[in-house]
Amino acid sequence: MQLLYIGVSAVALLGLGMLTGGADEPGLYSTAQAKKGSALYSEKCLSCHDPAGGSWGPNLKGDDFWETWNGKPARALYSKIISTMPQEDPGSIPEKDVINLVSYIMQLNGLPGGDKTIQSADELNKIKLQKPK
Amino acid sequence: MKVEITKAFAACGCVALLLGGIASLRAKEKPLLGEAPYFGGDKTLDRYSPLAQINASNIKDLKLVWERPSLDAEYKEHFPDLTPSNYLRGTPIMIGNVLYSPDGVGLVEAFDPASGKTKWIQKPFPATLKEAAGESYRTVDFWSDGKEKRIFSVRGEYLYCIDAKTGEVVNEFGEHGRISLNRNTPDHARYFGWNGPLVVNGVIIMGGNGGGGPEGGYGDGGLQKEARPEDARGFDARTGKLLWTFHVLPQPGEPGNDTWGLDSWKYVGNMAAWAPLTADAKLGYVYIPFSAPTNSWYGGHRPGINLYSDSLVALEIKTGKLMWYYQLIHHDIWEYDIASAPVLGDITVAGKRIHAVMQASKNGFLYVFDRRTGKPVWPIEERPVPKSTIPGEWTSPTQPFPTKPPAFDRQGSSEADLIDFTPELHVKAVALSKQYVLGPLYTPPSLKSDSPDGMKGTLAIPGGWGAGNWNTGAFDPETGIYYAVSRTEPGVYGMMKTDDPKATIDYAFGEAHEHRPGEPRPDYRRGIGPEGLPLIKPPYGRVTALDLNKGEILWQVANGDGIRNHPLLKDLNLPPLGSPGRPAALVTKTLLFLPESSDAIMGGAGVAGPSKLRAYDKRTGAVVWDTDLPAGATGGPITYMSEGKQYVVVPVGGKKYGSGWVAFALP
Numbered sequence: 001m002q003l004l005y006i007g008v009s010a011v012a013l014l015g016l017g018m019l020t021g022g023a024d025e026p027g028l029y030s031t032a033q034a035k036k037g038s039a040l041y042s043e044k045c046l047s048c049h050d051p052a053g054g055s056w057g058p059n060l061k062g063d064d065f066w067e068t069w070n071g072k073p074a075r076a077l078y079s080k081i082i083s084t085m086p087q088e089d090p091g092s093i094p095e096k097d098v099i100n101l102v103s104y105i106m107q108l109n110g111l112p113g114g115d116k117t118i119q120s121a122d123e124l125n126k127i128k129l130q131k132p133k
Numbered sequence: 134m135k136v137e138i139t140k141a142f143a144a145c146g147c148v149a150l151l152l153g154g155i156a157s158l159r160a161k162e163k164p165l166l167g168e169a170p171y172f173g174g175d176k177t178l179d180r181y182s183p184l185a186q187i188n189a190s191n192i193k194d195l196k197l198v199w200e201r202p203s204l205d206a207e208y209k210e211h212f213p214d215l216t217p218s219n220y221l222r223g224t225p226i227m228i229g230n231v232l233y234s235p236d237g238v239g240l241v242e243a244f245d246p247a248s249g250k251t252k253w254i255q256k257p258f259p260a261t262l263k264e265a266a267g268e269s270y271r272t273v274d275f276w277s278d279g280k281e282k283r284i285f286s287v288r289g290e291y292l293y294c295i296d297a298k299t300g301e302v303v304n305e306f307g308e309h310g311r312i313s314l315n316r317n318t319p320d321h322a323r324y325f326g327w328n329g330p331l332v333v334n335g336v337i338i339m340g341g342n343g344g345g346g347p348e349g350g351y352g353d354g355g356l357q358k359e360a361r362p363e364d365a366r367g368f369d370a371r372t373g374k375l376l377w378t379f380h381v382l383p384q385p386g387e388p389g390n391d392t393w394g395l396d397s398w399k400y401v402g403n404m405a406a407w408a409p410l411t412a413d414a415k416l417g418y419v420y421i422p423f424s425a426p427t428n429s430w431y432g433g434h435r436p437g438i439n440l441y442s443d444s445l446v447a448l449e450i451k452t453g454k455l456m457w458y459y460q461l462i463h464h465d466i467w468e469y470d471i472a473s474a475p476v477l478g479d480i481t482v483a484g485k486r487i488h489a490v491m492q493a494s495k496n497g498f499l500y501v502f503d504r505r506t507g508k509p510v511w512p513i514e515e516r517p518v519p520k521s522t523i524p525g526e527w528t529s530p531t532q533p534f535p536t537k538p539p540a541f542d543r544q545g546s547s548e549a550d551l552i553d554f555t556p557e558l559h560v561k562a563v564a565l566s567k568q569y570v571l572g573p574l575y576t577p578p579s580l581k582s583d584s585p586d587g588m589k590g591t592l593a594i595p596g597g598w599g600a601g602n603w604n605t606g607a608f609d610p611e612t613g614i615y616y617a618v619s620r621t622e623p624g625v626y627g628m629m630k631t632d633d634p635k636a637t638i639d640y641a642f643g644e645a646h647e648h649r650p651g652e653p654r655p656d657y658r659r660g661i662g663p664e665g666l667p668l669i670k671p672p673y674g675r676v677t678a679l680d681l682n683k684g685e686i687l688w689q690v691a692n693g694d695g696i697r698n699h700p701l702l703k704d705l706n707l708p709p710l711g712s713p714g715r716p717a718a719l720v721t722k723t724l725l726f727l728p729e730s731s732d733a734i735m736g737g738a739g740v741a742g743p744s745k746l747r748a749y750d751k752r753t754g755a756v757v758w759d760t761d762l763p764a765g766a767t768g769g770p771i772t773y774m775s776e777g778k779q780y781v782v783v784p785v786g787g788k789k790y791g792s793g794w795v796a797f798a799l800p
Contacts, residue, residue: 057737075214080216082214083216083217083218083238083266084217084266084268088325090238090266091264091266092263
């Protein structure tokens with residue numbers, strides 16, 4: 001009983017705390033949804049946000065990305081994308097696609113994925129974008 | 134009796150002079166009302182105000198008095214995910230002691246000019262996040278028939294008519310308060326135009342994009358030569374009914390149709406007037422600056438001078454009838470859109486008073502015309518220019534060159550233009566330059582090599598981002614000085630034969646926009662020179678005061694420090710190198726205000742993080758004051774009087790700050 005209590009407490013604490021992709025945590029997103037996000041990124045984002053740098057829009061990989069997003073909840077990145085992108089038709093990307101894009105951007109920046117798929121925008125509230133050491 | 138009659142006539146004369154003086158002041162309403170009725174000051178877009186409460190003697194006391202975020206907090210209550218971009222274009226207008234502006238998502242907000250507090254906000258309909266999400270726009274416009282007061286705004290494909298008192302749409306206008314600006318294009322391309330509407334003499338005049346085709350409707354880039362022309366249109370301010378359409382590409386039977394060879398008139402398009410428009414309400418003309426045709430860097434399919442691409446056009450406001458035009462670039466292959474507002478003002482040249490229109494362009498020239506007739510104030514000469522070597526291309530044998538005033542920014546590239554902060558850097562710059570074709574203004578694009586060590590193309594100065602752009606141009610009607618705010622950044626025009634099965638154009642920019650796979654992209658923010666520096670000498674941003682009574686440069690200064698803190702430069706004790714952003718100026722009685730522009734502006738070449746607002750002595754270009762801004766400017770500043778106090782308001786935005794308006798006033 002005591003072990004279960006501790007186990008439940010640990011899970012409860014994990015639920016209250018933010019996930020940052022640490023070694024003892026499960027993956028932050030599923031690799032399958034990051035793959036969908038990658039395909040969408042190539043179609044809709046790459047022309048302005050090339051990870052190699054130098055394009056019109058802010059670079060979404062590496063130091064340029066972390067300068068803006070380190071320490072912020074993944075939900076904030078979701079909000080930014082769903083409100084402002086693509087530039088010619090903001091608000092047009094469906095919720096699930098934006099979640100997949102956020103997943104891909106996390107993958108692009110070295111945050112670990114796994115088997116668990118993020119199902120809703122609310123789940124992004126529990127993920128903190130933290131630059132890997 | 135004679136003396137009494139003489140005195141009476143004298144008195145009448147004095148009264149007439151006084152009334153005439155008041156009439157000429159009333160014609161430019163700002164001096165009496167202290168308002169700012171349009172985002173460029175008024176519809177001359179001179180960015181000038183005669184207000185003088187803030188002046189050189191007291192500006193050191195100017196303080197930040199309020200800040201307002203670009204999105205009212207009420208929106209977040211309904212749409213928690215709604216986040217505006219950091220690029221807040223909206224400059225408020227001030228009418229009847231209320232500020233009106235497009236906000237960070239393009240909805241209109243009305244707020245108090247003395248406190249920044251909300252009066253009303255436009256509600257998105259339907260009330261969904263998708264409808265609420267949007268981009269910001271540069272301005273709204275105001276119309277009244279003496280009873281009704283309306284605000285007109287553009288958002289997405291729609292032109293909205295909003296009750297200025299309540300913020301509710303005016304249902305009698307268009308369809309439930311709005312009309313669609315979409316054009317009839319095969320790909321159902323959506324309209325977009327960042328400037329907002331221009332309402333004058335009961336007509337709403339719209340330029341803007343949405344012809345479909347390459348790269349979303351600018352005619353820049355892409356692999357297709359087909360698009361629809363982006364005609365200018367006039368709508369009734371009361372009902373929204375379309376009154377007229379001006380064909381930017383003349384149709385069969387219209388003069389100029391024969392300037393499109395090989396039947397290219399059937400399928401080429403773009404040429405949007407995406408720069409701000411101006412109007413002379415008394416004369417009854419609107420001035421419209423059009424841009425480059427499809428596509429901007431290769432025109433083998435469209436031999437001819439291609440009217441009215443890159444033309445300044447004067448139309449009758451009521452009918453859209455063409456009164457006169459002047460084409461600044463024949464057969465554009467440099468993307469030298471007319472990107473600046475056609476500023477209106479009066480000058481005195483050789484003793485003659487001229488009602489002028491002053492048109493800056495990306496190429497660094499200011500073209501000055503009599504705005505009634507289109508006659509150049511100083512001769513504009515057709516001069517021979519180099520011929521393109523791209524197979525199949527047609528080159529105009531000449532281009533128009535203004536004889537006065539001198540160019541306000543650098544034109545043409547040569548070894549003498551390469552950086553020489555140190556001898557070592559110059560040697561490296563010369564070596565790098567061997568991969569480019571250098572040459573004078575209007576050196577055409579050239580072929581890009583397949584080999585990474587081969588030729589990259591033509592190094593054009595100015596490049597496609599321009600020397601001049603939408604931010605360029607402020608005019609002082611008291612002195613006849615035009616202030617050109619510009620940037621110096623080369624463009625690389627390297628063309629390759631298209632081999633993509635989707636391509637319908639024979640040549641396009643070299644693969645992946647100026648770089649090859651595996652090669653780092655040239656970074657607009659870092660430069661294509663050695664060690665990430667620019668390849669060419671500074672200044673990279675400047676202000677040039679042009680005395681348009683003489684057609685001469687009065688002074689020219691770099692605008693800001695620029696990159697002098699780069700690791701290779703910081704120990705060299707360099708002067709200000711100029712910031713290559715897009716700041717817009719504000720001229721007052723004694724001062725020229727100029728903020729540093731933000732890297733949130735499209736192209737990303739401005740300042741990241743906190744920046745400066747400077748005031749220059751408008752006669753000499755000396756900086757008399759500066760203060761900190763929480764982020765770089767993203768739109769033009771405006772000034773007005775409210776309850777006896779003068780305010781200066783600047784739209785700002787940046788990654789760390791977000792976006793909003795900041796207001797300054799004296800204590």
